[in-house]
Amino acid sequence: MNALIISAVFGVIMMFTGIFVKQKPVTRNIAIAGVALLLLVNILEMSGIDFFKVHTAGFMLFDRFALLFNSVAFGSTLIYFILSAPDMEKVGHYYADYFALIFFILCGVVLVASFQSLLILFLGIEIISIPLYILTGSNKRNLISNEASLKYFLMGAFSTGIMLMGITLLYGATGTFDTQFMNIETEGTSALVIAGMLLLFFSMAFKVSAVPFHFWTPDVYDGCPTVFTSFMATVVKSAAFVGFIRLFYDAFGSIHDDWKLVAAIITALTLLVGNITAVFQQSVKRMLAYSSISQAGFMLLGLLALNATSKEGIILYATAYSLATIGIFAILLKMNDHSFESFNGFARQQPLLAGVNVIFLLSLAGIPLTAGFLAKFYMLKATLESGDFLWLVILAVIMAAVSVYYYFRLIQAMYFKEGDGNAIEVSPGFKLMLVIVAACLIVLGVFPNLLLNWLYF
Amino acid sequence: MIDLLQATVNSPGTTSASYLPIGLQVLFVVGLVGFLLIITHFLGPKRQTAEKLETFAGGIASHGDARQPMAINYFLVAILFVLFDVEIIFFYPYAINFRALGWDGFWAVMMFVSFFLCGFIYIIKKGALIWED
Numbered sequence: 001m002n003a004l005i006i007s008a009v010f011g012v013i014m015m016f017t018g019i020f021v022k023q024k025p026v027t028r029n030i031a032i033a034g035v036a037l038l039l040l041v042n043i044l045e046m047s048g049i050d051f052f053k054v055h056t057a058g059f060m061l062f063d064r065f066a067l068l069f070n071s072v073a074f075g076s077t078l079i080y081f082i083l084s085a086p087d088m089e090k091v092g093h094y095y096a097d098y099f100a101l102i103f104f105i106l107c108g109v110v111l112v113a114s115f116q117s118l119l120i121l122f123l124g125i126e127i128i129s130i131p132l133y134i135l136t137g138s139n140k141r142n143l144i145s146n147e148a149s150l151k152y153f154l155m156g157a158f159s160t161g162i163m164l165m166g167i168t169l170l171y172g173a174t175g176t177f178d179t180q181f182m183n184i185e186t187e188g189t190s191a192l193v194i195a196g197m198l199l200l201f202f203s204m205a206f207k208v209s210a211v212p213f214h215f216w217t218p219d220v221y222d223g224c225p226t227v228f229t230s231f232m233a234t235v236v237k238s239a240a241f242v243g244f245i246r247l248f249y250d251a252f253g254s255i256h257d258d259w260k261l262v263a264a265i266i267t268a269l270t271l272l273v274g275n276i277t278a279v280f281q282q283s284v285k286r287m288l289a290y291s292s293i294s295q296a297g298f299m300l301l302g303l304l305a306l307n308a309t310s311k312e313g314i315i316l317y318a319t320a321y322s323l324a325t326i327g328i329f330a331i332l333l334k335m336n337d338h339s340f341e342s343f344n345g346f347a348r349q350q351p352l353l354a355g356v357n358v359i360f361l362l363s364l365a366g367i368p369l370t371a372g373f374l375a376k377f378y379m380l381k382a383t384l385e386s387g388d389f390l391w392l393v394i395l396a397v398i399m400a401a402v403s404v405y406y407y408f409r410l411i412q413a414m415y416f417k418e419g420d421g422n423a424i425e426v427s428p429g430f431k432l433m434l435v436i437v438a439a440c441l442i443v444l445g446v447f448p449n450l451l452l453n454w455l456y457f
Numbered sequence: 458m459i460d461l462l463q464a465t466v467n468s469p470g471t472t473s474a475s476y477l478p479i480g481l482q483v484l485f486v487v488g489l490v491g492f493l494l495i496i497t498h499f500l501g502p503k504r505q506t507a508e509k510l511e512t513f514a515g516g517i518a519s520h521g522d523a524r525q526p527m528a529i530n531y532f533l534v535a536i537l538f539v540l541f542d543v544e545i546i547f548f549y550p551y552a553i554n555f556r557a558l559g560w561d562g563f564w565a566v567m568m569f570v571s572f573f574l575c576g577f578i579y580i581i582k583k584g585a586l587i588w589e590d
Contacts, residue, residue, distance in 0.1 A: 016582075019579070172473065173473065174471075175471045190472075190473065
């Protein structure tokens with residue numbers, strides 16, 4: 001509850017900061033302080049200190065899973081602000097308003113991570129989506145940004161409509177919005193429940209860009225200003241996943257056997273299409289968009305397995321994926337263009353940046369000693385524990401090997417190709433922060449329990 | 458007959474058949490509207506003239522195309538009006554329960570009004586209501 005109220009209030013504070021504060025560094029520091037405060041109060045709530053005693057009447061449940069994910073989301077946002085907030089200045093004139101919108105998105109993230117009623121899920125998804133439509137189109141003079149915004153809006157509105165239809169059918173069948181009290185029978189489940197569940201499944205698959213509902217993703221991620229793509233592909237995507245898993249864990253756990261084949265097929269398609277298409281991309285930004293689809297495939301394994309390991313896995317995966325992707329985007333933002341060629345000879349000009357970039361890419365590819373490896377390991381372990389999807393595990397491992405190809409293409413460009421590339425200027429603070437992020441990835445890759453123990457203690 | 462029109466969905470043992478009353482009401486509503494539309498078509502007087510077939514038969518001859526670009530200020534003012542107007546509606550239930558809600562209700566409404574004022578100050582400071590540039 002702490003984080004929910006303070007994030008909303010901070011959104012309003014940032015709106016007024018835009019009016020009363022003209023210096024951009026001051027605005028930025030207020031935003032960074034705000035996210036740090038959010039992280040702090042959320043950690044306080046995890047240790048039992050709650051500032052606002054609000055009776056949620058079964059609409060929300062702030063359990064360890066929700067709170068821990070909130071901490072991960074706020075931590076990622078904090079790192080994102082420190083690394084990339086100066087680059088938001090280039091997007092447009094409304095610097096403080098971008099921060100305000102991001103705070104409102106964080107408010108939605110809290111709702112989606114801790115909902116218990118389907119109404120709150122819907123509200124949270126909308127609070128996340130609507131500011132994102134604006135951020136996607138924030139580069140107002142750029143036609144591609146406008147196109148991306150419109151596309152995202154239409155697809156988002158459409159999938160939200162599907163979600164509402166699903167919620168309606170479920171309400172008709174069970175008479176409640178509360179996911180804990182739906183009591184769906186394992187035997188002889190009514191057709192209304194199955195239809196409602198499938199509609200919810202499809203709409204959530206839209207939001208997490210699972211194949212075959214992924215067509216908006218590359219265009220939107222590519223057209224959106226790169227700073228905001230970074231946020232959209234990491235924090236928002238993992239939040240949608242946490243909502244997805246929470247929904248199916250609470251409401252449809254009893255009919256797991258009925259939908260796991262559908263989930264398996266969608267997972268297999270997502271892994272296949274995401275990875276194979278990413279191989280053919282010429283722009284790093286677009287490659288990262290497809291890589292986000294393929295990483296979504298791995299996160300879907302957690303949904304498919306639906307056990308305690310998958311809950312741990314999704315937290316670890318969200319952390320590893322968010323940190324690495326935010327880092328790569330922060331470096332990409334400093335480049336003049338987004339092609340693979342612009343990274344030629346990068347290691348010679350910026351040895352430190354190239355080094356941390358390698359760590360991020362290794363983590364995304366899932367090489368041991370990085371958090372990305374353990375995250376993938378937890379997902380595969382969860383799938384094996386749930387039984388009967390050995391073929392999917394084998395496919396996932398093969399696809400992880402395919403992903404090595406396109407991640408290593410960037411490493412190859414940085415280290416083994418000659419080129420003057422772009423001489424870029426970065427501050428020592430930026431370098432330090434990137435080193436810290438890389439260190440986090442390695443530490444989590446060796447001691448994942450530093451993070452996961454928070455789920456239990 | 459009354460039982461047929463009352464849906465009891467909150468009791469245990471709710472099935473999709475419990476929604477039959479709602480279906481009946483929908484049928485009734487659609488039937489009534491359709492019936493009224495058809496019956497006025499046959500009963501009402503008719504005088505067909507060329508002017509009556511125009512889109513807006515207001516007496517003034519229409520000219521030009523309505524699809525012209527309009528100043529964004531019109532839309533801005535319209536949307537802000539809707540926003541604040543709808544917020545005012547929330548005062549109505551409070552006014553009815555004014556005595557029963559006591560001081561707690563008063564502070565809740567004060568909080569609401571202060572949010573409301575924040576939004577108002579924001580749009581004024583942002584210059585959303587300035588017409589001349």
